Amino acid sequence: MVEQPAKGEIPEGVLVPSGVITLPAKKPEQCDQGSEADRGLQTGELKRESKATPPPKRLPAGDKESPPTVEETRPCTTKVEQSPATTARRKRRVVVVGDSLLRGTEAPICRPDSSSREVCCLPGARIRDVTEALSRIIRPSDYYPMLLIHVGTNDTARCDTERIKCDYRALGVRVKEFGAQVVFSSILPVKGRGPGRERCILEVNTWLRRWCRQEGFGFLDHGVLFQEGLLGGDGVHLSRSGKALFGHRLANLVRRALN
Template identity: 70%
Template sequence: MDAERSAVVTCTGCAMFVFLPQDRSDFVCTKCKLISILEEKIQGLEKRVSTLHSIKENEEFLDRRQDRLQRAQCCEDSEQAAQRGQKTSEDNWRHVTSRRGKSMRQVHVQETHIQMSNRFHVLSTGTSAESGVNDASEGTEQKETPLIGRHEMHSPRDGGSTTTTPKRRRRVVVVGDSLLRGTESSICRPDRENREVCCLPGARIHDVTERLPRLIKPSDRYPFLLLHVGTNDTAKNDLERITADYVALGRRIKAFEAQVVFSSILPVAGKGRGRDRRIVEVNEWLRRWCRREGFGFFDHGMVFQEEGVLGRDGLHLTKRGKSIFGSRLANLVRRALN
C-alpha cells in the first residue's frame, strides 16, 4: 500500500530517481545541489585569479617603466657631471713657458753621520767571566752575571743544566687496623712511590703509637699521616682508657711535624648497645680533641650503616664496603695534598 501511494520522481540534474510522497517535475537531488554550489565557488575563484593576474601584469609594466626612467635620468646626470668636470679642468690649465738664462738651483744636503752603537753587552758565560776575556768590539771587560736567589746560571759548555730541581712530592702514610685491608689500590694508585698503607690486624691505639717511629722517616718533610684506629679498643676498654691512649698517640705524633687526620670509628652490628654507645661517645670526644690539638677529623657519618656494607661478623667490611671506604680515604688524601 505504501509503494502504491509513493511516486517515482526523477532528478532534473543527474536523472536519478527517488520515491517521494508526491510527484515533482522540478526536483533536484542533494548531490546536484552541492555540485552547483561548488561550481559557483569555482567560478568566483577563477574571476579572482584573473583579476590578480591582471594586477600583476600592470605592476610589472609600471616597474619596467620606472626602471627605464631611472636609467635615463642616471645617464643624463652622468653626462652633465662629465661636462662640468671637463669644463673645470680646462679652466685650471695654465700655459707655462721655459725660462732661459737662469740655471736650476741645486740644493745641497749636508751629510750627517749617524753614530750606531749597541748599549747592550753580550751575556758572559762562566768561563769567560772567570778568565776575564775582553770583548773586542767593546773593549771593556765583561762582568760576571750575579746569582739570583739560590738558582745559579750555568753554561752548557761547562756541563751544567739550566733546569731546576723538581719539587719533591709529599709522603703519605695511612696506618690503622684490619679495616684498611683492601684500600691500598685506591689510596696508592696515584703515587705508589710516596704512598704507603700499613694495615695492622687486631691493632689497638697503643700498637699504632709504638709502630709510628718505624713508619715516619727522618727525611720525610711534612708528611701526611692518616690514622684509622680505635675499633678494637671499644670492645673491652672504657671511654677513659680509650681517650688516654689517644692523648698518648697525639704526643707521639707531634714529634714528627706532620699533617695529621684521624678517621672516625666505623659502626659495628650485633655487638650490643653498649658498644654502639661507646663508639658514638669516642667519636664525639675525638672530634673535639682533634679540633683542640690542631689535628684533622674525618667523620664518616651514617655511610657505613647502610645494608650491604658490613660483613656477616658485623665488624669487617664487605667488598662494596671496602670500595666505599677506600674511595673516601683516597679522596681525602687528594684534597689534603692539593
C-alpha cells in the same frame, strides 16, 4: 686527631721557659813585671799626668737639663731557613696507618702514585700499637704532607671509654713530634655486638671530634654511613662494597693533601 711536653729536656711541641745565665765577672788583666808602669814605680821616674776636669756647664735660668740618652743594643739574630734545594730533596709521602679495616684500601689510595703514598695495615691493632709502630713507619728524611690514622675499633670491645681517650692523647703527643698534618678517621660502627659497644663508639667519636679540634688535628667523620649493606658477616669488618666506599673516601682526602 691527635692532641703534650717531655720532662727534663726540650721535647717537640713543648714550651719551656728560657733560663737566665749569670756570667762571672771578668777578672781585670794584670800587668807583667816588665811593664812600663812597674819600671816607673821601681825607678821613681813615673810621671803622673792629671787632666783638668772642665767645670760643669751652667744652664741659663729657666732651662732644665735633659736626661741622659741610653742607646739600646739588641742582639743580632740569624734566621736559618732551609734552601729550596734541601726541601726538594725530601721525598713527599702520605701515610695511612691503622687496623685491619684498611685492608683492601691500598689500590684506590696508592694507585695514582705509589711512590708518595703508603698504607700500613696492622691487623688487630689497638691505639697503643699504632703509637709504638710510628717510629718504624715515619722516616725523618722524608716530608709528610699528611698522616692519616684509622684505629680504635678493637679498643671499643672493652667499652672502656676513659682508657680509649687516654690512649688517643698519648698518640697525639707522639704524632706531634713528626711535624706532619695529622688527620684522625672516626671509628666505624659495628653490628650485632651489643648496645654497650655501640654507645661506646658513639661516645668516643663525639669526644674525638672535639679533641681533634682542640689539638689542631683533622677529623674525618664517617657518621653512620657504614651500616646496612656495607658491613661484613662478622658485623665488624667491611663488605666488598664497604671497602670500596671506605677506600674512595680516604683516597679523596689523600689527594687533596698532596695537591
